[in-house]
Amino acid sequence: MPELPEVETVRRGLAPHLTGQVVTGVVVRQPRLRWPVPEELSTQLPGQTIRRVERRAKYLLLRTDAGTAILHLGMTGRLRLLSADTPLRKHDHADLTLASGRCLRFNDSRRFGALLWTKEPPEQHPLLQALGPEPFDAAFSGAYLRQRGQDRISAAKTFIMDNHVVVGVGNIYANEALFASGINPLRPAGRLTEAECDRLAVAIREILAEAIRQGGTTLRDFIGGDGEPGYFQQSLRVYDRHGLPCAACGRSIQRCRVGQRATYYCPGCQR
């Protein structure tokens, strides 16, 4: 399940191979993804040079002079850089062929991912336009969280997973960040103290940064195109650990549901 650290890892892996490359063709075998793959991707991207490979939230952006390809991996999306004649696997939905003779192949079993195209600056695209700050932006801080959380009754966990508040905090890291900052996931966002918001902002940044650092170790496998994209084997402290003892206090990790999402927390450490 690609979260922000994984998408950033993918971006860093792809950038040196894609930057400056000319896209020679686009092959779409399955246009029914999260949204239909637009015809413009196939008509306007070929012939273009990829100038930059960027990331905004969990979206990958391939910038060209004519427009920007917007890619999202959803839950199960994978990108592999292969020689163009590599046999297809199940769920290989699209290829971007490159002048180098390689191709960027998109595989996504659940089809929650997306391949889009925009001629406008991508930050103006409807999907990107209303997003909150990147967790590593200077604009993201405890003070910011406190200000945005003001008067909000929704659970702290739901709050930090809201892309309009801050991007890139998926279910795993939301659980981990709340544990690291000692906050019960069900606490109303509006009731978090200044100190708690500070701790939470720091925890989100640190946990995502650490995951990106670990993601780097699996890069080689990913780019070789042979093998798994390499989900970071993080040492998770609460996620998926219900019934196991908390490493900090020994109490049993609890599981509940918050906003329809599996939620894990330590009743001793998180108040």
Place this chain on the structure above:
DNA sequence: AGTGCGGCCTGTCCGC
């Protein structure tokens, strides 16, 4: 505006 929920998908796991 904030909140809560349905829906999109398929692989995996569980119980019968």
Place this chain on the structure above:
DNA sequence: TGCGGACAGGCCGCAC
């Protein structure tokens, strides 16, 4: 062993 059903998850889009 086979089969059906529950579940997982990001995140939009809708209704309130």
